[in-house]
Amino acid sequence: MQTRRFGQTGHMSTVAIFGAAAFWEISQPDADKVMEQVIEAGINHIDVAPSYGQAEQRVGPWMPRERNRFFLGCKTMERTRQGAWDEMQRSLKLLQTESFDLYQCHAITTMEELDAVTMKGGALEAFDEARQRGVIKHIGITGHGTDAPKIFLESLRRFDFASILFPLNFVQMGNPEYRRNTEELIAECKAKDVGTMVIKTITKGPWGERQHTANTWYEPFDKTDEIQRAVNFALSYDVTGLCTAGDTRILPLVLKACENFKPMDDADREELIHTGQQFEPLFK
Numbered sequence: 001m002q003t004r005r006f007g008q009t010g011h012m013s014t015v016a017i018f019g020a021a022a023f024w025e026i027s028q029p030d031a032d033k034v035m036e037q038v039i040e041a042g043i044n045h046i047d048v049a050p051s052y053g054q055a056e057q058r059v060g061p062w063m064p065r066e067r068n069r070f071f072l073g074c075k076t077m078e079r080t081r082q083g084a085w086d087e088m089q090r091s092l093k094l095l096q097t098e099s100f101d102l103y104q105c106h107a108i109t110t111m112e113e114l115d116a117v118t119m120k121g122g123a124l125e126a127f128d129e130a131r132q133r134g135v136i137k138h139i140g141i142t143g144h145g146t147d148a149p150k151i152f153l154e155s156l157r158r159f160d161f162a163s164i165l166f167p168l169n170f171v172q173m174g175n176p177e178y179r180r181n182t183e184e185l186i187a188e189c190k191a192k193d194v195g196t197m198v199i200k201t202i203t204k205g206p207w208g209e210r211q212h213t214a215n216t217w218y219e220p221f222d223k224t225d226e227i228q229r230a231v232n233f234a235l236s237y238d239v240t241g242l243c244t245a246g247d248t249r250i251l252p253l254v255l256k257a258c259e260n261f262k263p264m265d266d267a268d269r270e271e272l273i274h275t276g277q278q279f280e281p282l283f284k
Contacts, residue, residue, distance in 0.1 A: 001042045001259050006240045007195030008162050009138050011071045011101070013045040013241050016258035017197055020046055021246035024053035024215060031058035034248050039069070041255045047165070047197065047243050048095070049075040049106055050087055056094035063096045072097065073163075075106035075142060076123065079116040084123035088130060102163060103127055104140035114151055118158050138162035144199065146283045149181035156188060163195035165243070169203045170233045170269070171276040172283060179273075186238055201234040201242045202227050202254065205280040214247040218282050222250055224257075231257035233272050236264040 003012040018038050023031050031054075038046075048055050056074075063072075074091050078084040088103065105117045105124070117123040130136045140163035141155050148166045155161060166185065173179045189196050204219045214220050221227050231254065234242050244254045264272070 002261060003044075004240045006045070006071070006163065007189070008193045009071075009102070009195055011045070011195075013071060013195075014041075014043045014258075015235055015241040015261060016041065016043055016255055017045040017047055017241045017243045018043050019199070019243035019246055020048035020055040020059055021052040022215070022244070022248050022251055023055040023058040024246060026054060026058060026248065028058060028061065030248070032062075034251065035059070035062050037252060037255070039066070041259070043255075044069060045071040045073070045241065047073045047075075049077075050091055051075075051077055051106065052246075056091055060094050060096040067097055071101045073102035073104060073140065074100050075104040077106045079113065079123050081121050081123060081125040085126040085129070088126065088135070092135070099134060100136045102138045102140050103130065103136040104142050104163070104165065106142050108141055108143040108151060108155070109145045109147070111151060111154065114155055114158070118155075124159060140164065140195070142166070142197075144283065146175065146178055149178065149185040153181065153185055153188060156192060156194065160192075161194060163197065164189060165197040165199060167200040167203075167283065168198035168234050168237065168239065168242075169201050169230060169282075170272045171203060171205065171279045172200070172281050173273050174276045175281060178283070190238055196239040197241060197243055198234050198237075198239050199243045200282060202230045202245055202250070203282050206282055208280075214245075214250060216246050216250075220245055220247065220250060222253070224253055227253050228257045228260065229272060232262055232264050233269060235261050236269060
């Protein structure tokens with residue numbers, strides 16, 4: 001599987017980054033089978049969070065043996081220094097590791113939340129202390145929603161984040177403002193050598209009243225050719241990689257699509273964005 005440099009971290013991350021949200025509710029034996037798939041695919045980067053149900057408990061048993069295999073990124077939704085510090089310690093214990101390669105302010109969806117983590121006494125102070133102690137190596141920020149690219153452009157003015165995680169799919173890119181801000185964000189990240197992870201790459205739209213057929217909070221594309229097109233679209237941008245969808249049934253299809261990735265040229269991307277008008281964007 002192709003690897004790309006994860007910004008200033010210098011890590012060569014696989015273009016498929018295992019999104020451990022797939023372990024929301026799963027037995028350890030079933031999680032072990034998925035971890036074996038992840039290793040077999042050559043994935044070398046994991047993204048996990050306390051808010052992902054059982055994910056930390058299920059990934060943790062693999063870390064004593066496989067820690068050196070993975071660039072390990074974790075997150076917190078705590079906004080204060082003390083809250084972030086305490087949750088970081090819990091995550092270290094559950095994941096059975098002494099340090100994180102990346103620790104992120106998670107789910108920053110408004111300017112007010114960005115203010116909260118960057119102000120005096122905010123979560124970033126805990127991150128800084130942890131980095132000085134060698135508990136974390138790099139600091140990142142994540143979020144979603146229509147304002148995400150705009151918020152992250154502002155975040156880069158305030159702090160030297162090593163990575164950013166945000167949504168990118170061809171349906172959402174049909175929103176002209178979202179597209180403009182996203183393309184500006186990607187260019188700014190390249191200029192500042194910031195690693196970029198994208199999420200929601202195979203999103204078809206919100207579930208609405210339809211029956212849920214996957215363990216994702218959005219309706220995903222679930223056919224091989226659909227997933228391949230969506231993955232080709234996202235990875236044709238200048239991003240590091242995509243976080244795999246939070247469904248263990250769809251995971252092998254996404255991994256295969258990443259292995260078979262073929263770049264799209266500008267014309268092909270424009271055409272796919274145009275076809276996305278038949279779907280409802282996840283974020284209005």
